Amino acid sequence: MQMTSIxxxxxxxxxxxxxxxxxxxxxxxxxxxxxxxxxxxxxxxAVPILILFVAGFGAVLYSLLCVQPPLIWLLIAGLAxxxxxxxxxxxxxxxxxxxxxxxxxxxxxxxxxxxCCPECGSSSIxxxxxxxWRHCDSCGKDLRTGSNxxxxxxxxxxxxxxxxxxxx
Ligand SMILES: [Zn+2]
Ligand SMILES: [Zn+2]
Numbered sequence: 001m002q003m004t005s006i007x008x009x010x011x012x013x014x015x016x017x018x019x020x021x022x023x024x025x026x027x028x029x030x031x032x033x034x035x036x037x038x039x040x041x042x043x044x045x046a047v048p049i050l051i052l053f054v055a056g057f058g059a060v061l062y063s064l065l066c067v068q069p070p071l072i073w074l075l076i077a078g079l080a081x082x083x084x085x086x087x088x089x090x091x092x093x094x095x096x097x098x099x100x101x102x103x104x105x106x107x108x109x110x111x112x113x114x115x116c117c118p119e120c121g122s123s124s125i126x127x128x129x130x131x132x133w134r135h136c137d138s139c140g141k142d143l144r145t146g147s148n149x150x151x152x153x154x155x156x157x158x159x160x161x162x163x164x165x166x167x168x
Pocket of ligand 1: 105
């Protein structure tokens with residue numbers, strides 16, 4: 001096994017999570033396969049959504065530029081297609097990510113912060129402060145959730161196993 005490919009943070013993770021380095025490496029492999037599978041699924045949906053966009057824009061341009069007076073129904077249909085594409089794209093992106101689970105504890109990977117820090121996997125994470133943020137003593141981050149989330153999900157927030165260096 002290539003020890004150099006394991007980030008320091010993951011090595012520290014082995015000391016606290018109770019799993020061996022080999023087991024952690026195994027979990028990361030399962031998880032990256034899971035991510036690849038989800039990306040492939042997302043790509044299959046990306047094509048029809050892209051077609052919706054192109055058709056919508058085409059209809060808008062045609063109704064405005066090529067016909068005088070502009071065809072209002074075509075314009076509205078085009079805008080509706082673009083809007084549908086946007087909504088579907090957003091739903092897909094969110095839905096696929098929420099399906100990811102941790103191979104170690106089988107809880108959802110993208111979750112409200114539980115007992116462990118999603119950035120480093122440490123369990124030395126405080127309670128909500130007055131701003132609703134949680135501070136991790138290990139990596140020093142103030143974790144802000146919600147629409148302006150300021151961290152990436154790299155470790156399972158339930159069991160602390162470090163899974164994805166790139167983060168989601
Ligand atoms: Zn877990
Ligand atoms: Zn942390």
